[in-house]
Amino acid sequence: MQNFETETTPYSRLSTIYDYVMRHVDYVHWAHYVSSLLARHKVKPNRVLDLACGTGSLAIELYRQKFDVLGADGCREMLDVAIEKARKLRYPIPFYHRNLLDLDDLPPCDAVLCLYDSINYLMSPEKIARALNEVHRIVNPNGVFVVDICTESNSRQYFCNMESEDSGDGFSYRRHSYYEKGVQYNKFDIHFEDTDEVVKEVHQQRIYSLETIEEILDKSPFEMVGAYGGFGYAPPTEFSDRVHFVLKK
Ligand SMILES: C[S@@+](CC[C@H](N)C(=O)[O-])C[C@H]1O[C@@H](n2cnc3c(N)ncnc32)[C@H](O)[C@@H]1O
CATH class of the missing domain: 3.40.50.150 (Vaccinia Virus protein VP39)
Structure with missing residues (x-):
């Protein structure tokens, strides 16, 4: 496929x-x-x-x-x-x-x-x-x-250049989180096994x-x-x- x-x-x-x-x-x-x-x-x-x-x-x-x-x-x-x-x-x-x-x-x-x-x-x-x-x-x-x-403390502690991956029923995903200039980014690459499709999502959150x-x-x-x-x-x-x-x- x-x-x-x-x-x-x-x-x-x-x-x-x-x-x-x-x-x-x-x-x-x-x-x-x-x-x-x-x-x-x-x-x-x-x-x-x-x-x-x-x-x-x-x-x-x-x-x-x-x-x-x-x-x-x-x-x-x-x-x-x-x-x-x-x-x-x-x-x-x-x-x-x-x-x-x-x-x-x-x-x-x-x-x-x-x-x-x-x-x-x-x-x-x-x-x-x-x-x-x-x-x-x-x-x-x-x-x-x-x-x-x-809060910024949360972003610095848990989202500072963190890479993780996991899988479940019919999918796997990689997540890269980082914090830059007051913005927390979470980038997801999700692989759906049935279609062999890789979907990317980029989430941005401003940390005030x-x-x-x-x-x-x-x-x-x-x-x-x-x-x-x-x-x-x-x-x-x-x-x-x-x-x-x-x-x-
Ligand atoms: C981290 S999720 C939290 C969802 C839920 N409150 C929970 O506790 O699981 C953030 C949610 O905010 C929604 N969202 C982000 N920006 C939005 C906007 N401008 N208007 C409405 N919903 C928004 C997203 O679609 C998403 O469902």
């Missing part, structure tokens, strides 16, 4: 193996953590929107925890996986195809989430500001936006300093009511891998 290479947009083919690649992520724990942040900030949401929901793993866990949950993502193929997973479980979770920069006609929600570095895909402070305005439009009064960022993010948040229509390092409840430091922000409308 002829081996042929194609380059495609981020997540359009990674979607098919995303859950395998991310199998180390504990979405049950993440959903409990989000739920604890909502309780801490006295938000009892009727409706929760998971923005940039990917293949829907967190939305599914939130549904299991009895939230009325919706999902939205900018990548059609990621959503297709999410829709299929929810269908098989018979969970009636609506999924919407939306860009973070245009949340047109999504229903109003009491809590909006955007997690696992998804906001880092917005490559300029202006785009983050625009996304914050979009989210603000659809959050109900007294509702919250919970958003996390990947805490100071820059806080400046952007300060100018947004939200009030920042909490910033937490990692999955804890202490304020973030420069060594935090990830920071969760709770923004109130």
Whole structure:
């Protein structure tokens, strides 16, 4: 069979193996953590929107925890996986195809989430500001936006010229991660055995300093009511891998 290479947009083919690649992520724990942040900030949401929901793993866990949950993502193929997973479980979770920069006609929600570095895909402070305005439009009064960022400490520790490879059922992939001038790159070469096709995806995420993010948040229509390092409840430091922000409308 002829081996042929194609380059495609981020997540359009990674979607098919995303859950395998991310199998180390504990979405049950993440959903409990989000739920604890909502309780801490006295938000009892009727409706929760998971923005940039990917293949829907967190939305599914939130549904299991009895939230009325919706999902939205900018990548059609990621959503297709999410829709299929929810269908098989018979969970009636609506999924919407939306860009973070245009949340047109999504229903109003009491809590909006955007997690696992998804906001880092917005490559300029202006785009983050625009996304914050979009989210603000659809959050109900007294509702919250919970958003996390990947920090520079995380990029330097885990994504500095790292090469890895792995294989699963019918595919193998190589991943090269590096961090350069404030941008984290993840390059995937995925080999699908049935077609002998090699697909390349290049993912770029801007890594903002805490100071820059806080400046952007300060100018947004939200009030920042909490910033937490990692999955804890202490304020973030420069060594935090990830920071969760709770923004109130
Ligand atoms: C690292 S994945 C995280 C997915 C999911 N939140 C999770 O926890 O598995 C990043 C997600 O952000 C989505 N994304 C990136 N940029 C986006 C944008 N501008 N609008 C909507 N979704 C976007 C991607 O399609 C992808 O599903």
